[in-house]
Amino acid sequence: MAEAHYLSMSRRLRKTPFTSRTKAQGVTAFTVYNHMMLPTVFESLEADYWHLCDAVQVWDVSVERQISLKGPDATRLIQWMTPRDLSGIASDRCVYLPLADERGRLINDPVGIRLAEDHWWLSISDSDVALWAKGLARGAGLDVRVEEADVWPLAVQGPLAEQLMARVFGDTVKNIRFFRYARLNYRNHSFIVARSGWSKQGGFEIYVDDVIVGQALYDELFDKGKDLQVRPGCPNLIERLESGLLAFGNDMDARHSVLESGLGGFLSLDTTIDSLSMEALKAERAAGLDRRLVGIAVEAPYGPSPLAENPFISAETNLSASAQPLPEVILQQSDLTHCLGSQAWSPRYRHQLATAMLEEPLAGATDTVVVLADGSTTQARICSLPFDFEKLGILPHSPLPTPAAEALSLTLS
Amino acid sequence: MAEAHYLSMSRRLRKTPFTSRTKAQGVTAFTVYNHMMLPTVFESLEADYWHLCDAVQVWDVSVERQISLKGPDATRLIQWMTPRDLSGIASDRCVYLPLADERGRLINDPVGIRLAEDHWWLSISDSDVALWAKGLARGAGLDVRVEEADVWPLAVQGPLAEQLMARVFGDTVKNIRFFRYARLNYRNHSFIVARSGWSKQGGFEIYVDDVIVGQALYDELFDKGKDLQVRPGCPNLIERLESGLLAFGNDMDARHSVLESGLGGFLSLDTTIDSLSMEALKAERAAGLDRRLVGIAVEAPYGPSPLAENPFISAETNLSASAQPLPEVILQQSDLTHCLGSQAWSPRYRHQLATAMLEEPLAGATDTVVVLADGSTTQARICSLPFDFEKLGILPHSPLPTPAAEALSLTLS
Numbered sequence: 001m002a003e004a005h006y007l008s009m010s011r012r013l014r015k016t017p018f019t020s021r022t023k024a025q026g027v028t029a030f031t032v033y034n035h036m037m038l039p040t041v042f043e044s045l046e047a048d049y050w051h052l053c054d055a056v057q058v059w060d061v062s063v064e065r066q067i068s069l070k071g072p073d074a075t076r077l078i079q080w081m082t083p084r085d086l087s088g089i090a091s092d093r094c095v096y097l098p099l100a101d102e103r104g105r106l107i108n109d110p111v112g113i114r115l116a117e118d119h120w121w122l123s124i125s126d127s128d129v130a131l132w133a134k135g136l137a138r139g140a141g142l143d144v145r146v147e148e149a150d151v152w153p154l155a156v157q158g159p160l161a162e163q164l165m166a167r168v169f170g171d172t173v174k175n176i177r178f179f180r181y182a183r184l185n186y187r188n189h190s191f192i193v194a195r196s197g198w199s200k201q202g203g204f205e206i207y208v209d210d211v212i213v214g215q216a217l218y219d220e221l222f223d224k225g226k227d228l229q230v231r232p233g234c235p236n237l238i239e240r241l242e243s244g245l246l247a248f249g250n251d252m253d254a255r256h257s258v259l260e261s262g263l264g265g266f267l268s269l270d271t272t273i274d275s276l277s278m279e280a281l282k283a284e285r286a287a288g289l290d291r292r293l294v295g296i297a298v299e300a301p302y303g304p305s306p307l308a309e310n311p312f313i314s315a316e317t318n319l320s321a322s323a324q325p326l327p328e329v330i331l332q333q334s335d336l337t338h339c340l341g342s343q344a345w346s347p348r349y350r351h352q353l354a355t356a357m358l359e360e361p362l363a364g365a366t367d368t369v370v371v372l373a374d375g376s377t378t379q380a381r382i383c384s385l386p387f388d389f390e391k392l393g394i395l396p397h398s399p400l401p402t403p404a405a406e407a408l409s410l411t412l413s
Numbered sequence: 414m415a416e417a418h419y420l421s422m423s424r425r426l427r428k429t430p431f432t433s434r435t436k437a438q439g440v441t442a443f444t445v446y447n448h449m450m451l452p453t454v455f456e457s458l459e460a461d462y463w464h465l466c467d468a469v470q471v472w473d474v475s476v477e478r479q480i481s482l483k484g485p486d487a488t489r490l491i492q493w494m495t496p497r498d499l500s501g502i503a504s505d506r507c508v509y510l511p512l513a514d515e516r517g518r519l520i521n522d523p524v525g526i527r528l529a530e531d532h533w534w535l536s537i538s539d540s541d542v543a544l545w546a547k548g549l550a551r552g553a554g555l556d557v558r559v560e561e562a563d564v565w566p567l568a569v570q571g572p573l574a575e576q577l578m579a580r581v582f583g584d585t586v587k588n589i590r591f592f593r594y595a596r597l598n599y600r601n602h603s604f605i606v607a608r609s610g611w612s613k614q615g616g617f618e619i620y621v622d623d624v625i626v627g628q629a630l631y632d633e634l635f636d637k638g639k640d641l642q643v644r645p646g647c648p649n650l651i652e653r654l655e656s657g658l659l660a661f662g663n664d665m666d667a668r669h670s671v672l673e674s675g676l677g678g679f680l681s682l683d684t685t686i687d688s689l690s691m692e693a694l695k696a697e698r699a700a701g702l703d704r705r706l707v708g709i710a711v712e713a714p715y716g717p718s719p720l721a722e723n724p725f726i727s728a729e730t731n732l733s734a735s736a737q738p739l740p741e742v743i744l745q746q747s748d749l750t751h752c753l754g755s756q757a758w759s760p761r762y763r764h765q766l767a768t769a770m771l772e773e774p775l776a777g778a779t780d781t782v783v784v785l786a787d788g789s790t791t792q793a794r795i796c797s798l799p800f801d802f803e804k805l806g807i808l809p810h811s812p813l814p815t816p817a818a819e820a821l822s823l824t825l826s
Contacts, residue, residue: 004419005419005420005422005436005440005441005442005443006417006418006419006420006441006442006443006454007418007419007420007442007443007444007445008442008443008444008453008454009418010444010662010663010755011662011663011744011753011754011755012444012539012660012661012662012663012666013444013445014744015741015743015744016743017743020741023418027418028418028419029418029419029420029421030418030419030420030421031420031421031423031425031426031445032420032426032444032445035539035540035662040421041419041421101547101551102551107544126425126448127448127541127544128540128541128544128545129544131520131540131541131542131544131545131548132541132544132545132547132548133548134514134545134548135544135545135546135547135548135549135550135551135552136548136549136551136552137548137552138514138515138548138549138552138689139548139549139550139551139552139553139554139555140552140553141552142552147746148746149746150745150746150747211743211745247425248425249423249424249425249448250423250424250425253425276551328428328433330428330429330430330624331424331427331428332563332624333560333561333562333563334563335563340424341424342423342424
């Protein structure tokens with residue numbers, strides 16, 4: 001059942017300054033993100049997960065491309081793009097900025113850094129935000145230069161991340177607060193270093209803007225972390241689902257509004273900021289939502305129990321009694337019925353975890369019947385995100401003797 | 414040396430209506446293009462090549478996403494985006510439209526189809542053109558709706574393509590001229606069918622806009638083509654290099670101007686059209702080009718002879734005498750020195766073929782010394798594109814007894 005296919009390399013799928021290193025270190029799979037290579041698996045999804053939660057990993061997240069917006073109108077343009085109020089953002093802050101169009105639909109959800117009064121970097125997820133910004137600026141005659149910067153972020157993640165970073169950058173890293181950044185010196189080069197990263201295990205992101213110095217830094221992180229069991233790693237599907245970190249394109253996409261995606265808490269809908277999506281989002285909030293992103297949890301004590309592509313059936317449908325093959329799901333712009341997002345088996349909670357964009361009233365239910373990939377049906381919990389395992393009464397476990405999630409590690413990410 | 418890595422599947426890398434079929438038919442590798450899966454190899458790059466030149470293949474090129482621009486200002490917006498004159502385009506024409514920004518740099522190079530006076534589809538290469546168009550339209554207050562259409566093109570390519578298409582759609586397909594389209598009926602559904610496709614072996618593209626009918630069509634093409642040796646296929650690197658078909662992102666990218674990319678013949682720089690890039694491109698033409706996309710041919714009678722990542726050395730550099738590892742190339746926005754594009758070994762011409770964006774005066778030379786992937790150096794021809802093998806005195810051959818290009822088939826595309 002495991003469908004493993006090779007990725008054809010080409011110049012169009014850009015390498016990073018660290019690709020030759022992650023290959024030498026045994027990366028087994030990649031995905032493609034912002035026209036660039038992103039490692040997805042080293043030892044295995046499950047082994048990588050436990051290690052991330054126990055020690056420290058260095059991640060090549062160069063695919064977090066930095067879109068540079070510079071000029072007198074840079075802040076005005078970004079405010080158009082995001083319904084989050086930019087006024088009063090401290091100069092050393094990293095700020096999560098859902099971007100939305102005039103219909104309130106998601107364009108991307110970058111983390112923004114304000115480098116100077118007239119200069120921002122947007123650290124984007126997977127869509128060409130630079131093209132949208134360039135179009136808006138040119139169409140409206142704004143004075144701002146938009147380009148992709150030559151920056152390839154490295155993340156250092158895990159409970160031992162601070163210890164490793166202090167060995168390389170000095171104890172000054174300990175003073176960086178969560179979602180703040182500082183400019184730190186390394187071999188006579190100044191890097192922006194933030195306490196951030198796409199896991200909840202703690203850590204930092206280094207905005208590498210020099211290939212040669214960045215490669216030396218990469219190597220030194222491994223040299224100085226040997227006794228900390230440092231390993232190469234990457235954003236981990238299990239960890240990020242357990243932690244409720246959303247992935248644009250997987251959990252929600254350009255068909256969904258910012259509010260449907262559960263990002264309302266980041267918006268400033270009660271202010272008078274000049275933002276393209278304000279009107280649509282206010283109207284949507286007033287009318288109430290037809291669909292919402294939720295969490296799904298299926299008890300699976302002995303290993304993966306993957307959900308079917310379209311797992312949501314009405315109670316009346318007796319699918320197991322029919323000989324029909326399970327329907328495959330082809331994403332369509334025009335089709336917004338119940339939609340499964342990401343899924344993975346959590347070896348810690350021994351549940352199959354998933355996200356799903358569900359229509360009301362199902363979105364508001366607490367449980368339902370779902371179809372599994374093998375065609376059988378079972379009971380599933382529906383909950384808000386991030387998962388509150390304690391509230392759900394789901395207890396954590398230690399690792400099973402042998403990794404059980406391998407069959408899935410290549411088909412899901 | 415062959416570096417084979419798996420592609421991690423996820424919802425973000427969208428499947429097409431035909432992905433389950435190409436998997437069942439034995440696809441071995443994919444690439445990712447416009448956030449969607451594109452098959453790249455079935456039997457092998459070389460076997461797929463000979464078959465494409467001999468028979469007929471059905472390609473899942475759903476990744477050629479259709480950006481729909483509809484409204485009173487649709488044509489005005491597209492004219493902004495392309496420096497090619499849109500006036501007088503016949504209603505049944507497919508038209509190649511390089512898109513360029515105000516600096517004359519490439520954004521994409523779609524084929525446009527005018528569906529109605531106020532409605533176009535742009536069949537795009539790999540970048541989010543919809544975001545650029547949405548930005549321009551919103552910024553300038555144009556009355557046009559921009560969205561990705563639910564269309565998944567199929568290509569039928571090869572010398573027997575017309576014969577197969579006639580069996581499915583009737584002899585009317587024979588009346589469609591090159592780069593023209595017609596609306597043809599299939600099972601009570603009207604499909605746009607064009608005589609086009611990303612090979613020079615002849616064929617058609619069917620703009621499938623219905624999943625179920627499209628899947629039936631896919632299956633019928635295979636049913637009715639058995640005696641024509643129909644096979645699943647995909648754009649083939651060897652064939653498209655021999656034919657001089659360029660790939661945005663591989664041969665040229667957003668750092669290069671339309672003129673540098675050799676697309677000047679498609680532009681209308683001596684007209685007064687209202688297009689964003691006109692001024693920059695006229696100035697560039699007047700000043701003369703600093704760099705140009707050219708072809709590279711290295712004699713390789715016995716099999717692949719891959720070029721190094723950075724193969725262009727000055728005659729003085731005695732690379733073979735040094736113990737230095739070959740430098741790796743990390744593409745940077747700010748770096749525009751000699752740059753290798755795509756490469757493949759042509760089993761027909763028994764040469765290693767490549768594209769390269771070369772600076773003057775090298776771009777105007779007829780030969781140079783290049784570094785190969787094994788660190789040795791050899792003589793290479795430099796020529797204009799497409800390759801004119803007759804003029805170069807390079808003779809065609811029949812297949813070698815055993816395919817020799819396998820070692821490369823996964824590392825290059």
